[in-house]
Amino acid sequence: MNERQIHKFVQRYLETTACQIIEKSPAHFQVKLSPRADRDLTNRPYYWSFVDRTGADPETMTMLFVTDKQKYDQTQAAEETKPAGGPVSAADAALGRSFGYINGTALNTNIRVPREDLYFGSRRLNQLFESARSGGNYLCLFQEPDKRSAHPLHSTAYSAWLGVNLKVEFACDMKREEIHSFGVSLATGQCVEQFHNRLLQHRMTPKLPPNVHTAKNALTLNKAAAIAEQTLERKLRTYDYSWAQAAAERLNEELATIGHYYEPLLESADDENKPLIAEQFERRQEEIRWQYEPRVTASAINCGIFYLQGIG
Amino acid sequence: MQVRKRCIPTGQRKGFLTAMQSNYESAKEEHLASPAPSPGANAKRKLHPSVDLQFDRTWLHQLQDRVDRNGPWDDWTMYQLAIEAEQSKLVESFDDLQCLRSLPSFEPMPHQISTARRVLHEMSGRAILADEVGLGKTIEAGLVLKEYMVRGLVKRALILVPASLVLQWVRELNGKFGISAVAQKKEHSWACDVVVASMDTAKRDPHREKLLNQDYDMLIIDEAHKLKNKKTTNYQFVNQLRKKYCLLLTATPVQNDLDELYNLITLLKPGQLGGQSEFAANFVVDKRLPKNEDQLQEALSSVMIRNRRGDGGIQFTKRIVKNIPLSLSAEEQALYEAVTKFVRDRVDESQGDWSSLLSLVTLQREVCSSRDAVFLTLVNMFKKTTEDSPLRPKIWELVEVIRGITANTKAEKTMELVRGMNDKVIIFTEYRATQEYLLQYFRNHNMVAVPYRGGMNRGKKDWMMDLFRGRAQVLIATEAGGEGINLQFCHHMINFDLPWNPMRVEQRIGRVHRLGQTNDVHIYNLCTVGTIEEHIVNLLHEKINLFELVIGELDHILERFETKNESLEQRLARMMLESGGNQEQLRMQIDDLGNSLSRIRDEVELEEPLDMSAINSVMNAVGQTIEVRP
Known part of the structure; x- marks a missing residue:
């Protein structure tokens, strides 16, 4: 994600969590968080459990999110030099602070607003990611009709789809990932890839639109999920697994190496030490399997039931 | 709304479903797996002879649950954001360095990146990082850790380091890598994902038990040469820890003996060099003489990376040391004698049990620094005595002597020196009270001086540095340890008094005389004649030649000295007391x-370059030579 993408992401996050944006520029947001965002972002579990138990009115935090540090610092610096007398004053201010003076012009007398630089990989942005993930797990949405239906008595047929975004992890001692988005029609069992992109082409709403009827489901969710899994599995079968082969070979080599070390040790050990060495040997083997064993796992990022126009 | 469960009548759909069904059948035949998700949360199928595919199905149960209860449903925008977040974090290939794009605040050096790559791709995350001092082993370890974390292969990591480096590690990991590492302070700190702790704490109960019951995705050990001996508790403890990836950091993988190298590697990967006797037979001629170098080197190169400084890169400037002998004023001399007598009387009273009196020697050292320092110690001592203690009047007598002192010989000399050099200068003292006194003294003489001490928080330290870099000519410091005070812009230092621990003297010098220093460094040692200080300066300067030692050499000297004896400091204090005021005896001792x-x-100076050359040439082959430009 570059600065612009992050900025856009943050803006959408703040809007959808109903945070109150006090001030913004292309490089920053100053924002009073909504209770929901505050819970997820400010690391104040004790405060929130206090609010929950006592029913007190929550006081949410105000924060400064900087999405483009360079640009923001430049504009800040430009603004600061205007009223003040150049770089000398910074040193004076620093010295002044040592004697306890507060430099009135440079510091805002209002409460301090904590600043967070949101760059890719920063902890706070990861928190935003986490928050989005936990707040966007399970959906039930309807496609909004393209245009008002001409006839008030005419009814459009909708059918339900199971949509699921799966993250596939290919891991051994290294790892890579893929995201697959599947949609399975609950009416027909048809399975579509890139389903998420398809959803993005429509306007979606949580409310059932007027003049719409839904087709009956022919499949259970279980079956639909199985179809998605099957499709994924068939696809994965066509992949190259030389990496897994290599990892398995490494695993065997490593097992042989420690076997070569521990087996003679076990043989020559006396009865007292034997169990200790055997246990250690066992543990080393476990560690090596843990480290190298090739595996592919698929888990859902999020999923939902989507009612789309037509019989899919 | 309910999702209704029904069968479908139309033939076409049936056809599709039977097609699907037959897919299931074939799946069944091949893998004996049930076609529809089983009630369990997970399902495993063979994807390839060497790999299973595992489906996590918790999502399906959750979704079904919500369908049954008709909600609650989440927000559509959040759903989209969640996908976007995952897409941006997606690790698309096995072998690039993902972490580099999430380190905005610094840029690792090329050899650090290539080292991290080798650890990740060629060593599968178990390696000895044996770069020479100053090439950034911490950075390399941080890169590896961060990469595994970004890829989701490491969540829990344990980092064991000497106590003095704990905070430095925490700061580096947080500041440079954005890893939320926590210094272990309380029992519950162990529950954090990334914990930095001192080896000495970790290996003791009750911590030990706790750690041995954990699975750590990654274990990092700094100063790993402390694990060179198989019989030590350190070694056994680390051997028992359960870990997936493991990094051992040391600049000196071999200090004396090839066995040390064997032990270190066996800790990391048992069997890499064979069993103990095999190793001895295959690779060892003598303690420090390897054989079959090529094979040894090959075996090493798959577990160890050692980058070395190029000869051209690092050039330290000269150290110019000047001892400045001073005579105490008559009043100060009187105090010194009074205090010496006081100490001697205590020793006489104690009838040979001096262990509790070693700290008294501090009084004599303090007289050589400032009356304020003595005064503070006396006051504290006074507070500790009972009201009817016979000690109290004696302490008061000393305080009376202190009253007689109006000037500080050393401070006057210092002022003269500082005025004379007319350049930035750092003054080190052992005592807080002396620091306060000097600050005031300089202020009264219209010279800007700023303090620096260990108790200051990070922000204040940084700010003092800024002031010193900017307008203050003088920095007065009580602490030299810990990084963060890098004073390359200053090349004068005055030792107002000297610590008795040579390492601390070395640390002081290291603040100024380091990479990036472009001038020769002038070191002035103030030394009061006829006092204990004279002996110390003589010992450190003439005997150890401390001020001109090669970096790292002092470590070796002290290590050998202290394995046989108590520490140098204790030894000196004991001699002071034992001499009972007999100057001649003290001098001889x-x-x-x-x-x-x-x-x-x-x-140390003689054997080092001769004996290690054979080992070094093998070890040095497993890395590259780095030219570090100051």
């Missing part, structure tokens, strides 16, 4: 001590 130290120094 300190001379003896000095001679044995200079013998050790000669030994």
